Amino acid sequence: MTDLLSTEYRGPHALSSRGWLDFAARLERREEIALVRSLTSGNSRALDVGGGTGELTRAVAVQLGGCTAVEPHTDRATRLRETGGDIEILPGSAEDLPFDDGTFDVVLANWILPYVTDLERSLREIARVVDLSHPDAKVVFIGGAPDNELVALLNETCVPIAGEPPDDQGYLLAVAAEVLAGNGFSRFERYRTEAALHFPEADLEQRVQAAARTLVNFWYEEHPAAAEMLVAVEPALRRHFARRPHAVGDQGVVLVARP
Numbered sequence: 001m002t003d004l005l006s007t008e009y010r011g012p013h014a015l016s017s018r019g020w021l022d023f024a025a026r027l028e029r030r031e032e033i034a035l036v037r038s039l040t041s042g043n044s045r046a047l048d049v050g051g052g053t054g055e056l057t058r059a060v061a062v063q064l065g066g067c068t069a070v071e072p073h074t075d076r077a078t079r080l081r082e083t084g085g086d087i088e089i090l091p092g093s094a095e096d097l098p099f100d101d102g103t104f105d106v107v108l109a110n111w112i113l114p115y116v117t118d119l120e121r122s123l124r125e126i127a128r129v130v131d132l133s134h135p136d137a138k139v140v141f142i143g144g145a146p147d148n149e150l151v152a153l154l155n156e157t158c159v160p161i162a163g164e165p166p167d168d169q170g171y172l173l174a175v176a177a178e179v180l181a182g183n184g185f186s187r188f189e190r191y192r193t194e195a196a197l198h199f200p201e202a203d204l205e206q207r208v209q210a211a212a213r214t215l216v217n218f219w220y221e222e223h224p225a226a227a228e229m230l231v232a233v234e235p236a237l238r239r240h241f242a243r244r245p246h247a248v249g250d251q252g253v254v255l256v257a258r259p
């Protein structure tokens with residue numbers, strides 16, 4: 001039982017851009033996007049840390065007229081004006097945000113904590129760039145819920161092959177709350193969201209193979225034991241699809257921190 005409760009994180013996951021793009025193409029996250037939009041409706045200066053493919057950045061930019069994103073997987077600053085809102089993407093990482101203190105009134109850090117190399121430093125940086133005097137100042141984190149089906153499948157099949165401790169995303173959000181509490185934040189709320197990867201393939205074996213590739217490539221594409229992991233995840237996916245034939249849940253917890 002105590003194995004389920006982490007006292008430290010297993011270390012940053014390697015996220016290959018190909019693995020993430022395949023994953024993102026299968027992901028349906030309307031509920032998450034709607035919640036982020038309603039949480040940011042009273043804000044004006046928004047930062048999306050680790051914006052990735054920009055789905056949430058775009059939703060916020062359309063609503064607020066603009067959004068800045070910081071992304072390590074880009075090598076030059078880019079400005080986009082394609083959606084009615086200005087998007088500025090800057091190269092950088094959560095550990096070293098290229099902004100003065102208090103530049104933004106809302107910071108989004110969605111599904112990025114498993115990937116940062118220095119968790120506590122990233123969290124202090126996120127807190128630093130929030131303008132605590134703004135009446136609606138906040139940080140919004142999204143991470144995996146305790147019943148996240150994708151993380152459970154990876155924990156059951158790939159994590160033992162990698163010889164790693166099980167992934168526990170609740171630990172990351174608990175540390176986020178603790179670090180922000182020490183950096184000017186005192187009110188915390190949590191919400192739950194349903195998102196899922198969709199596998200519309202009619203043939204079960206094609207579906208199992210597509211899902212195995214998507215799941216393994218997401219965290220372990222470049223792992224030396226990736227081929228062994230693909231074989232290991234298939235029986236677990238057959239059992240999973242017997243219950244939920246065309247989707248793997250990516251259930252989230254949204255943590256909102258306010259001063």
Ligand SMILES: C[S@@+](CC[C@H](N)C(=O)[O-])C[C@H]1O[C@@H](n2cnc3c(N)ncnc32)[C@H](O)[C@@H]1O
Pocket residue numbers: 015020049050051052053054055056070071072073092093094095109110111112115116117
């Ligand atoms: C799973 S994706 C999530 C993307 C986006 N936030 C979303 O919800 O769609 C994780 C993102 O974290 C970014 N990332 C990795 N290391 C990071 C770091 N040290 N600081 C900030 N972002 C990082 C990756 O490049 C990737 O875009």
